[in-house]
Amino acid sequence: MSAPTTTPADVEQIVRAQATASKAASRVLAGLTTDRKNRVLHDAADALLAQTGSILAANAEDVARAELAGTEESLIDRLRLTADRVEGIAAGLRQVAALPDPIGDVIQGKTLPNGMALRQVRVPLGVVGMVYEARPNVTVDAFGIALKSGNSALLRGSSSAASSNAELVRILRDTLTAAGLPADAVQLLPSEDRSSVTHLIRARGLVDVVIPRGGAGLIKAVVENATVPTIETGTGNCHIYIHAAADLDMAEDLVINSKTRRPSVCNTAETVLVDKAIAETALPRLTQVLQSAGVIIHGDEPGMVPATEEDWSDEYLSLDIAVKIVGGLDEAVDHIDRYGTSHTEAIITDDLAAATEFTNRVDAAAVMVNASTAFTDGEQFGFGAEIGISTQKLHARGPMGLPELTSTKWIAWGNGQTRPV
Amino acid sequence: MSAPTTTPADVEQIVRAQATASKAASRVLAGLTTDRKNRVLHDAADALLAQTGSILAANAEDVARAELAGTEESLIDRLRLTADRVEGIAAGLRQVAALPDPIGDVIQGKTLPNGMALRQVRVPLGVVGMVYEARPNVTVDAFGIALKSGNSALLRGSSSAASSNAELVRILRDTLTAAGLPADAVQLLPSEDRSSVTHLIRARGLVDVVIPRGGAGLIKAVVENATVPTIETGTGNCHIYIHAAADLDMAEDLVINSKTRRPSVCNTAETVLVDKAIAETALPRLTQVLQSAGVIIHGDEPGMVPATEEDWSDEYLSLDIAVKIVGGLDEAVDHIDRYGTSHTEAIITDDLAAATEFTNRVDAAAVMVNASTAFTDGEQFGFGAEIGISTQKLHARGPMGLPELTSTKWIAWGNGQTRPV
Numbered sequence: 101m102s103a104p105t106t107t108p109a110d111v112e113q114i115v116r117a118q119a120t121a122s123k124a125a126s127r128v129l130a131g132l133t134t135d136r137k138n139r140v141l142h143d144a145a146d147a148l149l150a151q152t153g154s155i156l157a158a159n160a161e162d163v164a165r166a167e168l169a170g171t172e173e174s175l176i177d178r179l180r181l182t183a184d185r186v187e188g189i190a191a192g193l194r195q196v197a198a199l200p201d202p203i204g205d206v207i208q209g210k211t212l213p214n215g216m217a218l219r220q221v222r223v224p225l226g227v228v229g230m231v232y233e234a235r236p237n238v239t240v241d242a243f244g245i246a247l248k249s250g251n252s253a254l255l256r257g258s259s260s261a262a263s264s265n266a267e268l269v270r271i272l273r274d275t276l277t278a279a280g281l282p283a284d285a286v287q288l289l290p291s292e293d294r295s296s297v298t299h300l301i302r303a304r305g306l307v308d309v310v311i312p313r314g315g316a317g318l319i320k321a322v323v324e325n326a327t328v329p330t331i332e333t334g335t336g337n338c339h340i341y342i343h344a345a346a347d348l349d350m351a352e353d354l355v356i357n358s359k360t361r362r363p364s365v366c367n368t369a370e371t372v373l374v375d376k377a378i379a380e381t382a383l384p385r386l387t388q389v390l391q392s393a394g395v396i397i398h399g400d401e402p403g404m405v406p407a408t409e410e411d412w413s414d415e416y417l418s419l420d421i422a423v424k425i426v427g428g429l430d431e432a433v434d435h436i437d438r439y440g441t442s443h444t445e446a447i448i449t450d451d452l453a454a455a456t457e458f459t460n461r462v463d464a465a466a467v468m469v470n471a472s473t474a475f476t477d478g479e480q481f482g483f484g485a486e487i488g489i490s491t492q493k494l495h496a497r498g499p500m501g502l503p504e505l506t507s508t509k510w511i512a513w514g515n516g517q518t519r520p521v
Numbered sequence: 522m523s524a525p526t527t528t529p530a531d532v533e534q535i536v537r538a539q540a541t542a543s544k545a546a547s548r549v550l551a552g553l554t555t556d557r558k559n560r561v562l563h564d565a566a567d568a569l570l571a572q573t574g575s576i577l578a579a580n581a582e583d584v585a586r587a588e589l590a591g592t593e594e595s596l597i598d599r600l601r602l603t604a605d606r607v608e609g610i611a612a613g614l615r616q617v618a619a620l621p622d623p624i625g626d627v628i629q630g631k632t633l634p635n636g637m638a639l640r641q642v643r644v645p646l647g648v649v650g651m652v653y654e655a656r657p658n659v660t661v662d663a664f665g666i667a668l669k670s671g672n673s674a675l676l677r678g679s680s681s682a683a684s685s686n687a688e689l690v691r692i693l694r695d696t697l698t699a700a701g702l703p704a705d706a707v708q709l710l711p712s713e714d715r716s717s718v719t720h721l722i723r724a725r726g727l728v729d730v731v732i733p734r735g736g737a738g739l740i741k742a743v744v745e746n747a748t749v750p751t752i753e754t755g756t757g758n759c760h761i762y763i764h765a766a767a768d769l770d771m772a773e774d775l776v777i778n779s780k781t782r783r784p785s786v787c788n789t790a791e792t793v794l795v796d797k798a799i800a801e802t803a804l805p806r807l808t809q810v811l812q813s814a815g816v817i818i819h820g821d822e823p824g825m826v827p828a829t830e831e832d833w834s835d836e837y838l839s840l841d842i843a844v845k846i847v848g849g850l851d852e853a854v855d856h857i858d859r860y861g862t863s864h865t866e867a868i869i870t871d872d873l874a875a876a877t878e879f880t881n882r883v884d885a886a887a888v889m890v891n892a893s894t895a896f897t898d899g900e901q902f903g904f905g906a907e908i909g910i911s912t913q914k915l916h917a918r919g920p921m922g923l924p925e926l927t928s929t930k931w932i933a934w935g936n937g938q939t940r941p942v
Contacts, residue, residue, distance in 0.1 A: 212896075223884075225914050226884070304744075309915055329915040350937040354937065361939075461552065463930075465930065466930070470936050471637055471933050471935030472938060475940055482633070493646050494730055497928050498641075507915070508918050510919045511890075512888070518775060518782075
């Protein structure tokens with residue numbers, strides 16, 4: 101880490117000044133046509149490609165610092181940019197440009213009995229704060245999604261990616277300036293210490309929403325201390341319930357895909373609940389296929405790594421899985437209610453009544469019947485872009501695309517109507 | 522006030538136990554058919570009518586206590602129930618029964634390229650906490666709206682209405698029990714001191730949303746200290762901008778209606794911004810008509826009560842209004858940005874471009890053109906029932922009806938789909 105160059109009081113002042121400038125910029129963005137926003141997104145993609153050299157140079161500084169600090173290779177890989185990855189980031193902006201613009205959509209409307217014409221119109225949220233970890237691509241993705249939905253982006257990236265993020269944001273700001281738009285529509289907050297996060301999440305009245313993307317600890321800290329509205333994302337303690345009427349070949353495929361496709365992401369399966377009625381057949385098959393895939397099994401049965409409370413409550417995000425035998429659908433739902441994080445829950449069954457009951461009773465952002473938990477994803481759902489996966493019930497639930505970064509406004513046109521007493 | 526019968530530690534335990542029971546009850550409510558919910562609403566209406574005597578007796582205790590405490594008559598009037606008012610409360614429940622049930626609505630759906638059938642379905646939020654002031658009718662209204670949208674209601678009413686609320690909730694709980702449903706779907710939290718509010722807004726994981734209804738102080742305290750998601754309601758520092766191209770007869774009517782119809786409610790107008798271009802004609806007319814209606818004018822012009830910063834920033838909720846001359850639309854929008862609470866803002870003009878620009882630029886739940894601010898109201902908008910008016914941008918904005926008390930769930934039906942790496 102670099103030595104802090106600012107005092108805590110400075111950080112608060114800096115963050116509030118940035119948020120104020122972000123709010124002012126958001127008022128300009130709210131009035132832009134779709135054509136204009138799309139042009140800026142393509143301009144930014146062009147600028148990133150043209151300046152790949154300077155981006156890679158800045159990134160090399162971050163990577164060198166991480167290597168010096170002995171950071172593990174998987175984290176360095178997330179941090180590292182290449183010419184290919186920069187191309188991918190630019191292509192992402194063009195993809196956002198191609199998406200429909202939600203702003204200005206009329207959601208509903210009617211003429212009141214007194215003749216007033218009423219419509220509910222989609223408008224930007226205003227200032228969107230993002231707190232995220234090492235991947236520098238998130239910096240550009242968040243800018244693109246925020247801009248297309250008419251919002252300013254106030255970005256608090258990881259200090260480990262400070263040089264990369266600074267260079268990327270410089271290029272984005274130059275693009276905005278060249279397009280005659282306020283550069284403050286995208287800003288990077290100081291990342292030397294946690295205090296900038298604290299000031300961001302308490303800038304009520306300046307920041308309209310903060311979306312934390314990262315580990316459970318970050319999300320909990322943000323949600324518990326924020327006075328700004330937040331959207332909780334990404335903690336996924338996902339379960340697969342293998343019902344008594346499950347096709348066991350399918351069960352093997354789905355458990356393996358849900359667990360091993362990308363163990364470090366939030367939609368990976370962390371616990372398998374096996375119905376007692378089929379456990380005698382299912383458990384040995386499952387054990388064998390999981391072990392062949394290099395997955396370590398935690399649980400209460402012989403031959404498993406003995407499970408503690410954390411095995412049921414926490415995400416592994418690794419090639420580990422917890423396995424539990426349950427007495428039936430009621431016990432499966434109870435277990436999920438108790439330990440689940442309301443992200444993605446799946447049932448494997450050929451029984452229609454069981455599938456229906458599970459989807460009705462389980463309280464989660466996504467409930468899958470005979471499908472991999474890995475499908476909970478904005479791209480898979482066809483959103484074209486994703487800002488995160490909400491696990492809360494208010495405002496947005498599940499993968500969030502452009503419409504989830506908007507609010508609404510009622511507009512009424514009258515000709516002098518007064519309301520009777 | 523009655524003497525506290527519980528210690529602070531007790532209150533925390535009580536609130537958490539009530540919230541836990543509320544959560545359990547909410548799982549039952551989530552699975553009820555519309556028919557069953559409607560039957561309970563009619564049962565409750567019948568029970569309230571049949572037990573009007575005991576309701577009025579309990580209410581008489583509250584009223585007597587308030588009179589003894591020297592409470593002002595307007596507050597006592599809000600607290601007081603009569604046979605007519607009980608009839609109105611019961612009729613409100615039947616009206617909610619007649620509304621369409623939002624639960625189970627399919628908001629969007631599609632078949633993914635791999636054959637998975639995906640749909641986004643409306644589901645209840647779970648446990649809805651309400652913090653509100655004297656009117657006992659809110660107790661029953663909140664129960665009705667929560668039940669119809671499949672939610673448990675955790676109610677924290679005013680201690681001044683403690684006896685009335687206790688009797689109303691007893692009747693509602695008896696109705697639920699008689700219908701074979703969990704009585705804990707509606708519960709009254711202790712109201713002896715503020716600590717039950719604190720515990721309610723920090724019962725994260727048990728309570729899904731808290732909606733404060735009351736003065737700006739209550740709402741601020743709830744929003745700033747909550748870890749549970751909240752919906753900010755009801756603070757309305759509403760403006761009317763009389764544009765240079767306004768019809769001044771219409772302006773007089775709209776200002777008078779917006780200010781004097783019911784000065785104590787949130788959609789009342791608190792400031793009039795008069796365009797400099799017409800001030801010479803408009804101001805004397807406005808002054809005369811406001812004074813005739815008994816309204817005290819605050820402002821910087823001769824003959825007005827000199828205005829302080831609070832005159833621009835706070836709600837009067839009385840027969841007072843602030844009047845300011847502005848240089849044009851830009852200055853009007855800037856003033857509203859600075860002092861408005863994003864509730865309802867109005868422009869009076871015959872100029873299409875000015876009307877369009879005002880509706881585009883002003884950031885509020887409702888923007889009116891040539892209509893009274895008093896129209897921002899769930900009943901006026903045709904929602905049939907209203908739980909409050911949200912002035913925040915996340916989740917719900919403006920009057921909230923049944924759909925605003927719901928969340929969504931993605932349900933995917935597959936036949937063994939796995940996601941490619």
